[in-house]
Amino acid sequence: xxxxxxxxxxxxxxxxxxxxxxxxxxxxxxxxxxxxxxxxxxxxxxxxxxxxxxxxxxxxxxxxxxxxxxxxxxxxxxxxxxxxxxxxxxxxxxxxxxxxxxxxxxxxxxxxxxxxxxxxxxxxxxxxxxxxxxxxxxxxxxxxxxxxxxxxxxxxxxxxxxxxxxxxxxxxxxxxxxxxxxxxxxxxxxxxxxxxxxxxxxxxxxxxxxxxxxxxxxxxxxxxxxxxxxxxxxxxxxxxxxxxxxxxxxxxxxxxxxxxxxxxxxxxxxxxxxxxxxxxxxxxxxxxxxxxxxxxxxxxxxxxxxxxxxxxxxxxxxxxxxxxxxxxxxxxxxxxxxxxxxxxxxxxxxxxxxxxxxxxxxxxxxxxxxxxxxxxxxxxxxxxxxxxxxxxxxxxxxxxxxxxxxxxxxxxxxxxxxxxxxxxxxxxxxxxxxxxxxxxxxxxxxxxxxxxxxxxxxxxxxxxxxxxxxxxxxxxxxxxxxxxxxxxxxxxxxxxxxxxxxxxxxxxxxxxxxxxxxxxxxxxxxxxxxxxxxxxxxxxxxxxxxxxxxxxxxxxxxxxxxxxxx
Amino acid sequence: xxxxxxxxxxxxxxxxxxxxxxxxxxxxxxxxxxxxxxxxxxxxxxxxxxxxxxxxxxxxxxxxxxxxxxxxxxxxxxxxxxxxxxxxxxxxxxxxxxxxxxxxxxxxxxxxxxxxxxxxxxxxxxxxxxxxxxxxxxxxxxxxxxxxxxxxxxxxxxxxxx
Numbered sequence: 001x002x003x004x005x006x007x008x009x010x011x012x013x014x015x016x017x018x019x020x021x022x023x024x025x026x027x028x029x030x031x032x033x034x035x036x037x038x039x040x041x042x043x044x045x046x047x048x049x050x051x052x053x054x055x056x057x058x059x060x061x062x063x064x065x066x067x068x069x070x071x072x073x074x075x076x077x078x079x080x081x082x083x084x085x086x087x088x089x090x091x092x093x094x095x096x097x098x099x100x101x102x103x104x105x106x107x108x109x110x111x112x113x114x115x116x117x118x119x120x121x122x123x124x125x126x127x128x129x130x131x132x133x134x135x136x137x138x139x140x141x142x143x144x145x146x147x148x149x150x151x152x153x154x155x156x157x158x159x160x161x162x163x164x165x166x167x168x169x170x171x172x173x174x175x176x177x178x179x180x181x182x183x184x185x186x187x188x189x190x191x192x193x194x195x196x197x198x199x200x201x202x203x204x205x206x207x208x209x210x211x212x213x214x215x216x217x218x219x220x221x222x223x224x225x226x227x228x229x230x231x232x233x234x235x236x237x238x239x240x241x242x243x244x245x246x247x248x249x250x251x252x253x254x255x256x257x258x259x260x261x262x263x264x265x266x267x268x269x270x271x272x273x274x275x276x277x278x279x280x281x282x283x284x285x286x287x288x289x290x291x292x293x294x295x296x297x298x299x300x301x302x303x304x305x306x307x308x309x310x311x312x313x314x315x316x317x318x319x320x321x322x323x324x325x326x327x328x329x330x331x332x333x334x335x336x337x338x339x340x341x342x343x344x345x346x347x348x349x350x351x352x353x354x355x356x357x358x359x360x361x362x363x364x365x366x367x368x369x370x371x372x373x374x375x376x377x378x379x380x381x382x383x384x385x386x387x388x389x390x391x392x393x394x395x396x397x398x399x400x401x402x403x404x405x406x407x408x409x410x411x412x413x414x415x416x417x418x419x420x421x422x423x424x425x426x427x428x429x430x431x432x433x434x435x436x437x438x439x440x441x442x443x444x445x446x447x448x449x450x451x452x453x454x455x456x457x458x459x460x461x462x463x464x465x466x467x468x469x470x471x472x473x474x475x476x477x478x479x480x481x482x483x484x485x486x487x488x489x490x491x492x493x494x495x496x497x498x499x500x501x502x503x504x505x506x507x508x509x510x511x512x513x514x515x516x517x518x519x520x521x522x523x524x525x526x527x528x529x530x531x532x533x534x535x536x537x538x539x540x541x542x543x544x545x546x547x548x549x550x551x552x553x554x555x556x557x558x559x560x561x562x563x564x565x566x
Numbered sequence: 567x568x569x570x571x572x573x574x575x576x577x578x579x580x581x582x583x584x585x586x587x588x589x590x591x592x593x594x595x596x597x598x599x600x601x602x603x604x605x606x607x608x609x610x611x612x613x614x615x616x617x618x619x620x621x622x623x624x625x626x627x628x629x630x631x632x633x634x635x636x637x638x639x640x641x642x643x644x645x646x647x648x649x650x651x652x653x654x655x656x657x658x659x660x661x662x663x664x665x666x667x668x669x670x671x672x673x674x675x676x677x678x679x680x681x682x683x684x685x686x687x688x689x690x691x692x693x694x695x696x697x698x699x700x701x702x703x704x705x706x707x708x709x710x711x712x713x714x715x716x717x718x719x720x721x722x723x724x725x726x727x728x
Binding site: 122123127130131134151183184185186307308309311313493 | 578579582586587590591594624628629631632634635637638639640697
C-alpha cells in the first residue's frame with residue numbers, strides 16, 4: 001500500500017515534531033508572529049505555561065530541563081519577544097543546558113525590511129547559542145527541528161534557537177517525516193580512549209594526596225552514581241564546583257564541599273596541597289581557579305570532559321581525556337572493580353587527617369545574636385526540608401550562602417545560574433522545576449535585589465497553582481557588590497543601597513500568594529515552617545544582618561589557598 | 567611564548583550564516599584574522615575557507631578546537647608551509663608617469679605578471695604567487711607609487727603524496 005501523504009501547515013509540522021521528541025510542556029508568550037502556532041498548540045495535549053516576561057520563559061525552561069533531564073522548550077514571538085530571551089539563552093549556553101527556543105519571525109518577504117517587530121535574532125544569538133537556524137523554506141522545517149533537538153541534547157548540551165517566519169507557519173506542504181539526524185560535521189566523542197584510562201588508574205595508585213574535582217558535566221551526563229561509586233571505591237575526597245553540587249553526596253564524609261572563590265577552607269587548601277587532581281566535567285572557570293598559574297600547583301591533573309575546547313583552555317593538564325563523564329567513570333569503575341585500594345588507605349592516612357584538621361578551622365561559623373544571620377536562615381531551611389528540596393537561587397550572596405549551607409545529596413536539586421550569573425533566574429527557574437517535579441518542595445533562595453528582576457513571574461506561579469517558595473535574604477543592599485565595596489573600596493557603597501524596596505508581604509498578597517516576614521531570629525523557624533507547609537506559593541521576607549559578608553573569600557587575582565576568613 | 571603566522575584551511579557547510587559564525591568566533595574570542603578567502607568546492611554543499619591568523623601555540627590550539635566545535639565546520643587543518651602549495655593574487659594599480667613606465671614594465675617581465683589595465687598615468691597589474699613573491703613585487707613598486715591594491719588573501723592546498 002502506498003504511504004499516505006497528507007498536507008500539514010508549518011505550525012502543524014512543528015506540533016508533530018515536538019510531540020515526537022517527547023515534549024509535553026512549553027513555556028512561552030504569544031504574539032503576532034506566532035499566533036498561528038498558538039492556534040495549533042491549543043489543539044494538542046502539550047501543556048503551555050504562560051509566563052509574564054519572555055526572559056521568565058527561558059529561565060523556566062532551563063529550570064525544567066535541569067530538574068527533569070529533558071530538553072526545555074520555549075515559544076516566543078518576533079522582535080521584542082525574541083530579544084527578551086537573549087539573557088536566558090546566554091545563561092543556558094554558559095551552563096550547557098539543553099533548550100530549544102522557537103522564535104517567531106516576520107514573513108519571509110519582509111525579512112531585512114525593518115518590518116514591525118523584526119530583529120535578526122539569529123545574528124544576535126549566534127555567539128550565545130550552541131547553534132541556531134532561520135527557516136527559509138517550509139520543506140526544511142521538519143529537518144531543522146529534528147536537528148535542533150539532536151544538537152541541544154547531544155555532546156555538550158546547549159541552547160538551540162529556531163527562527164520561524166510567520167508565512168511558513170501558515171503554508172502547507174505534503175509532509176514526509178524527516179530522516180534520522182546525521183550531521184557529518186558534528187560527532188561528539190563519548191567513548192574515552194582505553195589507554196588513557198589505564199594511565200589514570202596507575203596515577204591513582206601512585207598518588208599519596210589524591211582528590212576528585214567534579215562539576216556540572218557529571219550531572220549533565222547523569223554520571224552521579226558512577227562518580228559516587230568511583231570516589232568511594234578509590235577512597236578519594238571529592239570537591240565540586242557550583243554547578244556540580246549534588247553530583248557527589250554533600251553529607252558523605254569524603255565530600256569537601258564547594259571549591260573556589262567562596263568555597264570551603266578545606267576544599268581550597270586540599271586543592272593547593274594535592275598531588276593528583278582528577279577533574280571530571282569541569283571547565284576550570286576563573287571563579288574556581290583563582291590565579292591559574294598557581295592552581296593545584298603540586299598536582300598532576302587528569303581532565304575528563306566531553307568538550308575538547310575546555311581542555312587546556314585555562315589550565316594545563318597532565319592527562320587530557322575527551323569523553324562522556326558517565327561513560328568514562330563507568331569504564332573506570334569496571335577497570336578498578338577487581339583492585340583492592342584498602343592498602344592505600346593507610347598510606348593516605350596523613351592526607352585524610354590533614355583534611356580533617358582543615359575542617360576544624362570553622363571558617364563557616366557565624367554568630368547568631370539579635371539580628372537574623374542569613375546563614376541561619378539557610379541552615380534552618382536545610383533542616384526543615386531535610387535536605388530534600390529542590391533549591392534554585394538568584395545571584396550574589398544569596399547564591400553563595402545557599403551553596404555553602406545547604407548540602408545536596410542528589411543531583412538535579414541545585415539549580416543556579418553559574419556561568420552567566422543572572423539575577424532574576426531563581427524564581428522562573430523554580431517555576432520550571434516545580435512543573436517538572438510537581439510533588440517536590442521547590443524553594444528559591446533570593447536576595448532583595450535579585451527577586452525584583454523577575455517578580456512578575458509570581459503571577460505565573462499562581463495561575464498554574466505552583467506552590468514555589470521564595471526565601472528572601474533581605475539586607476536592603478545589593479549584597480555581593482556591597483561586600484566588594486567594603487573589602488576593597490573602603491566601604492564606599494556607591495549605588496548599592498536598596499532601602500527603597502516594596503513591602504514583599506503586601507506584594508505577595510497582591511499576587512494572590514502567601515506573604516510572611518521575620519525580623520527576629522526567633523521568628524525564622526516559625527515563618528519557614530508556615531511558608532513551607534502552605535499549599536500555595538509563598539514569599540518569606542527575612543530581614544537579615546545588612547553587612548554580613550560571604551566567607552571564605554579568595555580575592556580576585558589571589559591563589560586559591562590565600563583565603564580571607566573574616 | 568611567541569606569536570606565529572598560521573594558515574588554516576577549513577571545509578564548512580555551504581549555508582548562509584556559516585561565514586558569519588566563523589568570523590564572529592574570531593572577533594568574540596579576541597582572535598585575529600589577517601586574511602580570509604572563501605568559495606565553493608567541487609561539491610556545491612561544501613565551501614572551503616582559507617584564513618590567516620597570528621597567535622601563540624596554546625591560543626592556536628584553542629582556535630582550532632573552537633572552530634571544530636562549530637556545528638557547520640566539517641574539517642580544520644593548520645597548514646605547515648612545507649606541506650602545502652600557497653598562493654595569493656593581487657591587483658595593483660601603479661602610478662606610471664612617463665619616466666616610470668619602462669621600469670614598471672621591466673618589473674612585470676621579471677615577475678612574470680600581467681598588465682590588465684593601462685592609462686596615461688597608471689597600470690593595473692595582476693600578480694599571482696606565494697607570499698614571498700608578492701612581498702617582493704610590492705616592495706619594488708612602492709617607491710614608484712602604488713595607488714590602490716586589492717589582495718585575495720592566501721589560498722592553499724595540501725600537496726598530495728607522490
